[in-house]
Amino acid sequence: MKQQTKLERAVLILALFGLSIALLYFGKPFLVPFALGGLLAMLLTKLCEHLERFKMPRGVAALIALLGFVLIVAGVLTLLGWQLAGFSENMDELQHRAAEVVAQFRAWLQDSVGIDQQQQQKMVEQPASSAGATGSVLMDFASGTMSIAVDTILVLVYTFLFITFRRQLKNFVLLLVPVDKRNETTKVLHESASVAQHYLGGLSKMIVALWIMYGLGFSVLGVENAIFFAVFCGLMEIIPFVGNLIGTSFTVLAVAVQGGDSRMILGVIGVYLFVQFIQTYLLEPLVVGNEVRINPLFTIVGLVLGELIWGVGGMVLAIPLLGILLIVFDHVPSLKPYAYLIGSYKEKKKK
Structure with a gap:
């Protein structure tokens, strides 16, 4: 009887896990902006609390904090756009150099791997007509741009509402638990918000240093x-x-296309290694800290699952959400084994 009960419980857990994955996947259009808005609200809450100490209404404080964040993001995007203007001015030269690099790579494939020019051409040929492909690309671009704009507005609206009604949301969660568990639940809520604030705030400072x-x-x-x-x-x-490897690889390829020699390419790789050393042994301990105690195995698992379920947004949200789940698991006795599994704990040496 006990074995049957254990088997039924295991099957139920697997079913709930599969149902949760399905809900997360099909609920992506709603859940991703909702989760981003919640995390951004946790990041800006401390600033809002500081503004509220000056007798400022909560809605006004939330609006000021949100506008400050939007101005910072707009400044970064403006800087990127200004730099991209330099690319457009030299686009013809870059295209010529890119064609040379592609030609050299195709020659290397033919000489070293044995794939001749005709086979390479067949590998890159597209069955669709150029006119149809161009129209499809334009439609996809327009649709993607509209989707990003709508999601951005939703994230900002959710952030504002989360900050404004944070006390009501907290009280709602407390009403769902028994009276004797409310102190523990309050502690979990405060720790979860603290983890998100420290992680996102530290990550922002580290990005500026990078x-x-x-x-x-x-x-x-x-x-x-x-x-x-x-x-x-x-x-x-x-x-x-994954992100730092993608950024550096893109920089190396761009330098090669721009006509940079081997010394410059090796220099870019050297800068990357030096920055990674400073980041790992100095910036992360001092700026980010150890608030998110996820072990490397489940960090990778979280990133992969996040990308599969929610795309790039899932990769961005994976670590802070895992950190919040770890806190919840750590305060629920029946879930403590899962907290131990995904957490980063030092094993005690046996005497």
Whole structure:
């Protein structure tokens, strides 16, 4: 009887897990902006509380904090647009150099791998007509731009409402639990908000530090549009492990296309290694800290599952959401084994 009960419980857990994954996947259009708005509200709550100490109404404080965040993001995007203007001015030269790099790569494939030019051409041919493909690309671009605009507005609206009604939302959660559990629930809510605030705030400071280091390094090397690549590499840090590799790989390819020699390419790689050393052993312990105690295995698992379910937004949300889940698991006795599984705990040495 006990074995049957354990089997039924295991099947129920698997069914609930599968149902949760399905709900997360099909609920992506609603859940991703909702979760981003919640995390952004946690980041801005401390600023709002500081403004409210000056007898400022909560709605006004939330609006000021949100406008400040929007202005910062707009400034970064303006800087990127200004740097991208340099690319458009030299687009013909870049296309010529890119064609040379592609030609050299195709020649290397033929000489080293044995794939001749005709086979390479068949691999890249598209069955659709050029007119139809162009129309499809334009429609996809317009649809994607509209979707991003709508999601951005939703995130800002959710953020404002979360900040404004945070006390009501907290009281709602407390009403759902028994009276004797409310102190523990309040502690969980405060710790979850603290983890999100420290992680996102520390990550923001670290990105700014990366902009400075990458900008100085790339400028010294003489990389064209060094500020653009520095900002891009820094922003990619929001995706742990994967983002910095993507940013640096893109920079190396761009330097090669721009006609940079081997010394410049090795210099870019050297700057990346130096910045990663500073980031790992100095910036992360001092700025980000150890608030999110997720072990490396489940950090990777979270990133992969986040990308599969929610795309790029899932990769951005994976780590802070796992950190919040870890706190919840750690305060529920029946879920403590799962907190131990995904958390980063030092094993005690046996005497």
